[in-house]
Amino acid sequence: MTDHVRHQDDVGAYLLGALNDLERQAFERHLRGCRECQEEVARLRPAADALPGSVQQFEARAEQPAAPRPRQRLRFFTRPAFVAAALLVGLVAGFAIAQLGGGEVARTRAATVDRAMPSAGGMLRISDGDATLRLHDMPRLGGTRVYQVWLQRGDRMVPARTFEIGADGRGTVDLSNVDDADGVYVTRETRGGAQVPSEDPIVSVPL
Numbered sequence: 001m002t003d004h005v006r007h008q009d010d011v012g013a014y015l016l017g018a019l020n021d022l023e024r025q026a027f028e029r030h031l032r033g034c035r036e037c038q039e040e041v042a043r044l045r046p047a048a049d050a051l052p053g054s055v056q057q058f059e060a061r062a063e064q065p066a067a068p069r070p071r072q073r074l075r076f077f078t079r080p081a082f083v084a085a086a087l088l089v090g091l092v093a094g095f096a097i098a099q100l101g102g103g104e105v106a107r108t109r110a111a112t113v114d115r116a117m118p119s120a121g122g123m124l125r126i127s128d129g130d131a132t133l134r135l136h137d138m139p140r141l142g143g144t145r146v147y148q149v150w151l152q153r154g155d156r157m158v159p160a161r162t163f164e165i166g167a168d169g170r171g172t173v174d175l176s177n178v179d180d181a182d183g184v185y186v187t188r189e190t191r192g193g194a195q196v197p198s199e200d201p202i203v204s205v206p207l
Contacts, residue, residue: 114202152183
C-alpha cells in the first residue's frame with residue numbers, strides 16, 4: 001500500500017480535528033510531500049471552516065455511554081469522527097453547489113492504470129463539462145514519445161492533448177467538453193501526437 005493510499009481517507013478527519021495526536025502527526029508528515037492531499041485539503045478547508053457548532057453536539061452524543069458491544073477494529077468508522085465526517089461530506093456537496101452557482105456539482109472518477117505500473121494511479125475531476133486528469137507515480141518517457149489523452153465518443157477514439165510527466169512522477173491535463181464522452185484514456189505516442197491510438201490504453205477512466 002502506498003503512503004498516499006494509506007492517508008488519503010484522513011483528509012476529512014484532519015480538517016475536523018478528529019485525528020489523535022499520532023495520527024495527526026503522521027498525516028502532516030505525509031501532507032508535506034503529497035501534492036494531491038495538499039490540493040484536497042485546500043479544496044475542502046472552506047467547507048470544513050463553515051461547519052456549524054452542531055458538529056460538537058453530534059460528537060458529544062456519539063460519545064455518550066452505550067450498552068457494551070464487541071469491540072471492532074474498523075478504522076475511522078468506530079469513532080465519533082465518522083459523524084463529523086458525514087456532516088462534512090454533506091456540507092461539501094452544498095458548498096460545491098454554491099460555488100458553481102447552482103450548476104453541476106463537481107464529481108471525480110478513479111483512473112485504472114496498466115498492471116505494469118503498480119504504483120501509478122490518478123483521478124479525473126469533472127465540473128461543468130470540463131475535466132482535469134491528475135496522475136501520479138507514472139514513468140517519464142523522454143526521447144520521442146509522449147503521453148496522449150483520448151476521448152471515447154461511441155466507437156470513436158478522438159485525439160485530445162499530449163502531455164509529459166514531471167520529475168516527481170506526476171502529470172496534470174486539462175480537458176474541455178467531456179460531457180458527451182464515454183471515457184477518457186491515455187496511450188504512449190510519438191511526440192506531436194497521433195490521430196489513431198498505436199496501443200491499448202495504459203490509463204482508463206470510463207464515464
